[in-house]
Amino acid sequence: MTQKYRAAAQDDLIWHELDSMTLLYHRTSGITHMLADPAPAILEVMEGLSLTAAEIAAQLTARFDIESDIDAENIVIARLEELSGLGLVARVSG
Amino acid sequence: MGEMHQILLKIGPAAFRIASAWRQPLDQLVALYSDYPLLVDQSVDFTVRLEPEKPWRRLLRPSVHIGGDFWLPDAAPLPLTQGLLAAEMGMNLQMALGWRRHLLLHASSVEKDGKALIMTGLSGSGKSTLSAMLAERGWRFMGDEFALLSLDSGQIFPFPRLISLKNEAIGAMQKVVADTRFGPEMKATPKGDIRHLVPPKAAIERMDEPAKPALLLFPRFGHAPELREMGKSEVFVRLTQASTNYVALGEGGFNALTRFVDQVPVKAMDYQSTDQAEEMIHDLWGQLP
Amino acid sequence: MNDDLPSGPSAESDLNKGIVTRRRALMMGAVTASAVVSIKPALAQTAGSVLNCEIPVPGNHASGGYIAADGKVVPSDTPGAYPPAGRNFTGEEVRRAMNGRSLPGTSRDQSEAYVNYIRRLQSGQSGFTCYASLQMPR
Numbered sequence A: 001m002t003q004k005y006r007a008a009a010q011d012d013l014i015w016h017e018l019d020s021m022t023l024l025y026h027r028t029s030g031i032t033h034m035l036a037d038p039a040p041a042i043l044e045v046m047e048g049l050s051l052t053a054a055e056i057a058a059q060l061t062a063r064f065d066i067e068s069d070i071d072a073e074n075i076v077i078a079r080l081e082e083l084s085g086l087g088l089v090a091r092v093s094g
Numbered sequence B: 001m002g003e004m005h006q007i008l009l010k011i012g013p014a015a016f017r018i019a020s021a022w023r024q025p026l027d028q029l030v031a032l033y034s035d036y037p038l039l040v041d042q043s044v045d046f047t048v049r050l051e052p053e054k055p056w057r058r059l060l061r062p063s064v065h066i067g068g069d070f071w072l073p074d075a076a077p078l079p080l081t082q083g084l085l086a087a088e089m090g091m092n093l094q095m096a097l098g099w100r101r102h103l104l105l106h107a108s109s110v111e112k113d114g115k116a117l118i119m120t121g122l123s124g125s126g127k128s129t130l131s132a133m134l135a136e137r138g139w140r141f142m143g144d145e146f147a148l149l150s151l152d153s154g155q156i157f158p159f160p161r162l163i164s165l166k167n168e169a170i171g172a173m174q175k176v177v178a179d180t181r182f183g184p185e186m187k188a189t190p191k192g193d194i195r196h197l198v199p200p201k202a203a204i205e206r207m208d209e210p211a212k213p214a215l216l217l218f219p220r221f222g223h224a225p226e227l228r229e230m231g232k233s234e235v236f237v238r239l240t241q242a243s244t245n246y247v248a249l250g251e252g253g254f255n256a257l258t259r260f261v262d263q264v265p266v267k268a269m270d271y272q273s274t275d276q277a278e279e280m281i282h283d284l285w286g287q288l289p
Numbered sequence C: 001m002n003d004d005l006p007s008g009p010s011a012e013s014d015l016n017k018g019i020v021t022r023r024r025a026l027m028m029g030a031v032t033a034s035a036v037v038s039i040k041p042a043l044a045q046t047a048g049s050v051l052n053c054e055i056p057v058p059g060n061h062a063s064g065g066y067i068a069a070d071g072k073v074v075p076s077d078t079p080g081a082y083p084p085a086g087r088n089f090t091g092e093e094v095r096r097a098m099n100g101r102s103l104p105g106t107s108r109d110q111s112e113a114y115v116n117y118i119r120r121l122q123s124g125q126s127g128f129t130c131y132a133s134l135q136m137p138r
Helices: A039-046 A053-063 A071-084 B023-032 B082-096 B127-135 B168-174 B201-205 B232-242 B250-263 B276-288 C042-049 C093-097 C106-119 C128-133
Strands: A006-007 A013-017 A022-026 A031-033 A050-052 A089-094 B004-012 B014-020 B046-052 B063-067 B102-112 B115-120 B138-141 B146-150 B163-166 B188-189 B194-196 B212-221 B226-228 B266-271 C012-014 C019-021 C036-039
Touching: A006 A039, A006 A071, A013 B250, A022 B115, A031 A039, A031 B226, A031 B232, A039 A071, A039 B168, A050 A053, A053 A071, B014 B082, B014 B276, B023 B046, B023 B082, B046 B082, B063 B082, B082 B146, B082 B188, B102 B127, B102 B232, B102 B250, B115 B127, B115 B146, B115 B232, B115 C042, B127 B138, B127 B146, B127 B163, B127 B168, B127 B276, B138 B146, B138 B201, B146 B250, B163 B168, B168 B194, B212 B276, B232 C012, B266 B276, C093 C106, C093 C128
Parallel strands: B014 B046, B115 B212, B212 B266
Antiparallel strands: A006 A050, A006 A089, A013 A022, A022 A031, A031 C036, B004 B014, B046 B063, B102 B115, B102 B138, B102 B146, B163 B194, B188 B194, B226 B266, C012 C019
16 A cells, blocks of 8 residues: 555644543644543654554554564554544545 | 513523513513512523414414524423413523533532532432522522532532422422522422422522532432442442533533543432431431541 | 652653653553543533533424334334323433433333434434433543
């Protein structure tokens, strides 16, 4: 898959950590989201960049301690679809 | 539509015009709100309108439709004998749908030493009755329906309307409060038997004084007494459900509510009597920094 | 799912985000496990606890129509269809009916037909806001 994705601009997002979840206020939509792992980490590694799911998975593996026997890329794709449905991530054309 | 009568009321930071096709509910309001400040000018935040459900229901089996600046479709009309309840519900509806100057939480609140105790929960949790009882036991009553959270300062502001007592709570409060402070008995309303209680004079005189939120409780009546911790994520979600204007306030609401959840200690409190609740509250209050 | 807070010189924290970038354990979850919940309390839900509402069966948009077992509004001569309810039902009564009890003054089957009608209500139809306010905990 060479589809690239881009996260919403940092200026559009307000983050707030609670105990088990991360709150995210999206200024453009006015909606508050509650994120569980791995969603915050995915948005974090994407900051300011256009990346493919494989590149995101590689970044996560490098920066975090991830279970070794899982299909990280497919999980990332699923979460990206979820996040793009909410307007937090956009597909980049071309 | 015929002649409309009207009165003006100030409750906390909000000013209301209550317009009614019938004098009776307004006369009842004037009597119960007699200690409240007079509005010096005519500028109000909201108008509540009590009108006949249909034009011929003005006189024949009079039926009150609750309307105003803000309204909801499908509102159930009330008989004129419950016109006072209709007026109170009308004011609550204006606040719930239209107030933007604070974050609204469905909660009762009382104050002691400049600090506010906030109690939130579903209908029947007992938050209203607890606030009425604590108001007779050394606390200042701030409100039984809405707690107003300031977006700037994070303080809680009072909205001390008439306290709405239901069913068993009526008898319980009649044992400790003079009869002159009660409104008319209204039996078999959609919410059960109801009687309104005028808040203590001190609560009315100090209706513009905020307090710093110091303890948030989720009370649950009818269970063996117990205190439980609650995770902040759960508290945050429950408070968004308990707020009528969280979404409308956007970023200001997000910042105010996250700050509130970060800073205010929380407990779930199960209890079987107000005495038990008061004891648990007293202990928790004493442990606050 | 607690994050281990870092200590040590290699920890970086972006204070604007409140997220700590560090080699902490990250639970990836499953492909099918949603990781986002959006806060969207409905208008009707929050204001519903302030006001009592009622639902006419059928509403004004279908005045005089009969109610079939599946809740659709049908002509009055349709076999097996129930006549319009003689009264509006309150939100409370409908909530109880959705939890197993019958609507007041109706047989089991009639109540079920009426409840099916209510479940089919669309935005803009009488009773929709009331029905919507029943969906979420108050």
